[in-house]
Amino acid sequence: MGRPHPPAKxxxxxxxxxxxxxxxxxxxxxxxxxxxxxxxxDQTVLxxxxxxxxxxxxxxxxxxxxxxxxGSDVLGVPAMRSWLAGRLAEIRPDIVHVTLFHxxxxxxxxxxxxxxxxLTHMYGEGLAQLAHPRTRMRLDRWAARRYDHVSAISDAxxxxxxxxxGFPPPAVGRIRLGWSGEPPPKKPxxxxxxxxxxxxxxxxEKGHDTxxxxxxxxxxEIPEARLVLVGDGPHRxxxxxxxxxxxxxxxxxxxxxxxDIWPHxxxxxxFALASPSEALGIAIMEAMAAGLPVxxxxxxxxxxxxxxxxxxxxxxxxxxxxxxxxxxxxxRSPHDLARMSAAARGAAASMHMDQTVxxxxxxxxxxxxxxxx
Numbered sequence: 001m002g003r004p005h006p007p008a009k010x011x012x013x014x015x016x017x018x019x020x021x022x023x024x025x026x027x028x029x030x031x032x033x034x035x036x037x038x039x040x041x042d043q044t045v046l047x048x049x050x051x052x053x054x055x056x057x058x059x060x061x062x063x064x065x066x067x068x069x070x071g072s073d074v075l076g077v078p079a080m081r082s083w084l085a086g087r088l089a090e091i092r093p094d095i096v097h098v099t100l101f102h103x104x105x106x107x108x109x110x111x112x113x114x115x116x117x118x119l120t121h122m123y124g125e126g127l128a129q130l131a132h133p134r135t136r137m138r139l140d141r142w143a144a145r146r147y148d149h150v151s152a153i154s155d156a157x158x159x160x161x162x163x164x165x166g167f168p169p170p171a172v173g174r175i176r177l178g179w180s181g182e183p184p185p186k187k188p189x190x191x192x193x194x195x196x197x198x199x200x201x202x203x204x205e206k207g208h209d210t211x212x213x214x215x216x217x218x219x220x221e222i223p224e225a226r227l228v229l230v231g232d233g234p235h236r237x238x239x240x241x242x243x244x245x246x247x248x249x250x251x252x253x254x255x256x257x258x259x260d261i262w263p264h265x266x267x268x269x270x271f272a273l274a275s276p277s278e279a280l281g282i283a284i285m286e287a288m289a290a291g292l293p294v295x296x297x298x299x300x301x302x303x304x305x306x307x308x309x310x311x312x313x314x315x316x317x318x319x320x321x322x323x324x325x326x327x328x329x330x331x332r333s334p335h336d337l338a339r340m341s342a343a344a345r346g347a348a349a350s351m352h353m354d355q356t357v358x359x360x361x362x363x364x365x366x367x368x369x370x371x372x373x
Contacts, residue, residue: 011364012042014093016084018102020053021201022060024153024177024282025099025122030057031180031353032097032360033064046087048080048103056259077106085110095364098147101127101140108143116367119147120175124160124300126277129205141165148367151360153177154280154301175360176304178353179285184266186291186341193224194331197268197292199261199283200275202233202254207274207297209242210320214274216246217324222331225251230264232257265290269337270330276317278302288312289348293340295326305351311344 013036015029022030029045036043043064047054050068058066067087071080084106088096096117098107104119121144127136144150144165150172152158158174161167196215200206208229215227229239229252236254243252255264261283265271271287273296280301284294288305294312296302306312313330315322330336 010040010042011036011095011368012091012093013044013095013097013364014088014091015043015045016048016096016098016103016107017045017057018048018050018100018106019057020049020051022056023201024280025120026057026060027180027282027353028120028177028356028360029097029099030060031178031357033061035357035361037064044087044091044093046084048084048106081106081109088115089113094368097360101136104147105139105143108146116149117147118363118367119144119150121150121152121157121161121172122279124152124154124157124279125164126205126279126300129277149173149363151175151363155304156301157279173363175356175363176351177280177282178351178356179282179289179348180353181262181286181289183286183290184262186266189269189334189337192267192269193226194222195226195228195268196270196272196327196331197228197230197264197287198272198274199230199264199286200273201231202229202235202239204235204238205275205277206235207276207318208235208239210274210276210318210323211272212239212242212246212248212252213320214272214323214327215252216248217321218327218331219248219251221328225331227252228255228264228268229253230255230258230261261286262290265292268292270295270327271312272323272327273297273302274318274320274323275299275302281305285348285351288344288351291341291345293330293337293344295323295330305347307343307347311340311347 019026045061045066047068049071069080069083092113093115096115098104099120152174158172161172218225265287271292271294275297278300284305287294294306297317298314299317308314313326315326
């Protein structure tokens with residue numbers, strides 16, 4: 001796709017994040033770094049509150065300058081803030097582009113030096129699913145008001161910021177996150193048993209309990225069915241215990257963390273996601289790009305991606321019976337699987353990360369226009 005022309009001078013951009021892995025926010029930063037390198041921009045990534053899981057981001061940022069500070073508790077916040085303030089004062093970027101909650105809040109407390117500040121808001125009401133939701137949402141609302149522009153990753157997040165936080169519409173835009181990569185061809189169904197795949201971190205807010213309860217019912221109807229859970233996280237032991245308690249050890253496989261999800265998507269028939277809250281869902285877009293019908297919760301930004309009866313199906317949040325029914329119906333219908341597979345690939349073509357990058361570059365240009373407030 002065509003990209004906007006860069007501003008006349010080489011921009012200095014600092015991306016501030018608080019990453020402990022590579023998810024949607026990190027994929028956005030990596031895509032923007034690649035676009036900036038093409039244009040000769042001076043770019044820096046500052047990762048706050050990093051830990052051992054941040055290594056993957058550090059490696060993928062290369063050769064762009066990447067700096068990180070470790071921290072996991074409130075006692076380290078003053079030193080972290082001082083470090084961030086010092087780096088921004090030294091670099092004096094034209095734009096500070098911030099992603100993720102902790103980075104957003106800490107950056108909002110740091111004195112400006114004339115730069116424009118952009119926040120890509122990743123969560124919306126999803127913050128209510130995490131620990132200490134009231135505190136997080138108060139801090140989130142306070143911090144987001146201190147940016148020159150807030151870019152919501154979905155229509156659902158934009159509506160949340162306007163309706164729940166009371167942000168005026170001109171202060172909030174919507175630039176949908178996109179998917180990237182090269183989906184391989186799907187394997188023929190004859191080469192595998194009926195297979196459901198879920199790509200999601202093993203965290204409470206991803207709804208694996210609902211998915212496992214549904215899959216137990218699917219297995220009752222289709223004994224040869226298999227479920228593949230791609231990802232890792234703090235909820236792994238709980239998920240493993242739930243698999244054992246349901247007697248599903250022989251039909252559920254946990255792959256652990258992976259840097260390449262495409263082979264798992266190519267070797268499945270249906271993608272399932274049972275999150276009780278989802279601001280958008282890059283994993284859903286990736287599954288669609290791989291030609292998988294999607295069965296997912298009717299929540300957040302997911303209905304913006306999945307058209308029921310066309311590219312997949314939606315089910316009420318935490319309703320494992322409804323999820324099981326829809327999965328079983330799809331696995332029993334080769335015609336519907338093939339029809340939805342083609343439709344999903346077609347729909348995903350308009351959701352690529354190139355579109356996201358182009359819109360962000362145009363936003364940079366607008367933010368730097370003389371007289372822009």
